[in-house]
Amino acid sequence: MPRPLSRGGLSLRAYLVGLAGAAMLPVALLAIWLSATVVRDQRAAPRGRMQETAQALAAAVDRDLYDSVHTLEAVAASSALERPDPDALRNDLVRLVAGQRGWRAVTLETPEGRAVTGTERPPAPVAPPHPERIREVLDRGAPVVAHDPDAAPDAFVVRVLVIRDGIPRFVLSATVSADAVTTGLIGHGLPPDWSTSLVDARGDVLASLPAAPSLARRPRFPFVAGAAAAGWGGRADMPEGPVYFAYARPGLTDWHVVLAAPVATLDAPWRRTLATLAGAGAAALLVAVGLAALVARPILRSFGALAWATAELRQGRRPDRIGPQVTDLALVSDDLSAAAEALQSAERAERDGL
Numbered sequence: 549m550p551r552p553l554s555r556g557g558l559s560l561r562a563y564l565v566g567l568a569g570a571a572m573l574p575v576a577l578l579a580i581w582l583s584a585t586v587v588r589d590q591r592a593a594p595r596g597r598m599q600e601t602a603q604a605l606a607a608a609v610d611r612d613l614y615d616s617v618h619t620l621e622a623v624a625a626s627s628a629l630e631r632p633d634p635d636a637l638r639n640d641l642v643r644l645v646a647g648q649r650g651w652r653a654v655t656l657e658t659p660e661g662r663a664v665t666g667t668e669r670p671p672a673p674v675a676p677p678h679p680e681r682i683r684e685v686l687d688r689g690a691p692v693v694a695h696d697p698d699a700a701p702d703a704f705v706v707r708v709l710v711i712r713d714g715i716p717r718f719v720l721s722a723t724v725s726a727d728a729v730t731t732g733l734i735g736h737g738l739p740p741d742w743s744t745s746l747v748d749a750r751g752d753v754l755a756s757l758p759a760a761p762s763l764a765r766r767p768r769f770p771f772v773a774g775a776a777a778a779g780w781g782g783r784a785d786m787p788e789g790p791v792y793f794a795y796a797r798p799g800l801t802d803w804h805v806v807l808a809a810p811v812a813t814l815d816a817p818w819r820r821t822l823a824t825l826a827g828a829g830a831a832a833l834l835v836a837v838g839l840a841a842l843v844a845r846p847i848l849r850s851f852g853a854l855a856w857a858t859a860e861l862r863q864g865r866r867p868d869r870i871g872p873q874v875t876d877l878a879l880v881s882d883d884l885s886a887a888a889e890a891l892q893s894a895e896r897a898e899r900d901g902l
Contacts, residue, residue, distance in 0.1 A: 561848060568840040572833075583825040590818035594809070595780055598794040602807040603778055605733055605744055606796035612729050613800045616706045616722060617691045619648065624710040624720050632656065632718075634665035641667045650728020652703060655721045656710075659686060664718065682719045685709060689716075693801045695748040702726050702755055704748075726755035733757055742809045747795075749802040783811060 623629075623644065628637055641654040645667050655666035661682055685692040685707040695704045703723050710718035726746055733744060738757075745756040778796040786808075793808040 561844070564840075564844045564847065568836075568844075572836055576829075576833075579825075579829055583822070583829075586825070587818045587822050590821055591815075594814045594817075595792070595794070598792065598807050598809060599778065599780055599796070601738070602744075602794040602796040602805055605807065606778070606798045606805040608733055609729055609746065609803075609805055610798040610800055613693055613706065613798060616648070616651075616724055617693075617708060617800070619644075620654075620706060620708040620720050620722055621691070623654075624708050624718075629656075629710050629718060629720075630712070632664060638665045638667060641665070645722075648722075650725040650731075651722055652725060653723040655723075657682060657719045657721065659716050659719065681705075682707060682721075685719055686716060691800070693803075695750075695752065695754060695803075699723070701752065704754060730755040730757040738807075739809070739813070741813055742807065745806045745808070747804045747806050754803075781806070784808075 623641075628640060637656065641656075645651045645654055653667045655668075656664040658664060659682070661680070681694075681696060684694065686709070689709065692707045693704060694707070699705060700723075703725055705721050705723050707719055707721045709716045710720055730744065730746055738744065743756060743758060746754045748754055779794070781793040781795055783790055783792055790811040791808040792811055792814050793806055795804045795806045797804050
């Protein structure tokens, strides 16, 4: 019966398996590195897209806010505010509000916070002063966009100074619906399962698109308040499931535009890619093992026959010739056959001599 060529160490089969493994190892490591690179790039691509989209949405919000500021500044520069007639000015402001998208009211106040006139219906005959509301615009000397604590949760206020002879005479304020701002973002072509929210400096959601996503039903969004101008927020757990979010801040405010997408949606592409690569790698490994087994079979068979031939030679019998599958071993077989013939000739000569 065939037996190993050596009594110690590893068998020829083990060495062949080790040789095949050593040959495949660098290829396998390269495949793993390429797969990790592809998956990493696929994970980073939607995150970069979300950040770029959030910045584009913030720029669009900025344009809407500046439109409101420029409209108020034009009113503030009009001659009607030199010596304002409250009733006549109120009628002008009512027509102004009717012509602006999302505007709810306009108010004219003194620097002390006392109302001069406004578009509210019915008009308040005597309004208490609110100096704290207009302190920021007076301190900055520039337009301010704010979300007053006592204002409607879905509205904000744009304030500009009415300056005459270098002195602030009045503060002109417009109350604007936050929904009017987010509605203008519809044309940016967001995927259907993405949502965008306008979040103020305290983390309160002013408005969202679509109209009632999970972010809109969340009373607070504290992990955005005080954040940098723009960035990647990471993962957040929502009632409908976990989401990834990115944010960006419009230049005119300290608010943030928050863009959210379900984790499953963003992770699905790279998970599919990883599964495909893993399946292809496993199939390639099986094919490689099968081919290695086919190639190794004649080698193992020839070495087994060689071991049998040497055993036959040791017992003084002429071994059968090894097949031609492995040329080098076939030559060894011929040498063994020649040695057997020489041995038999020597034995015959020795017997004849006796």
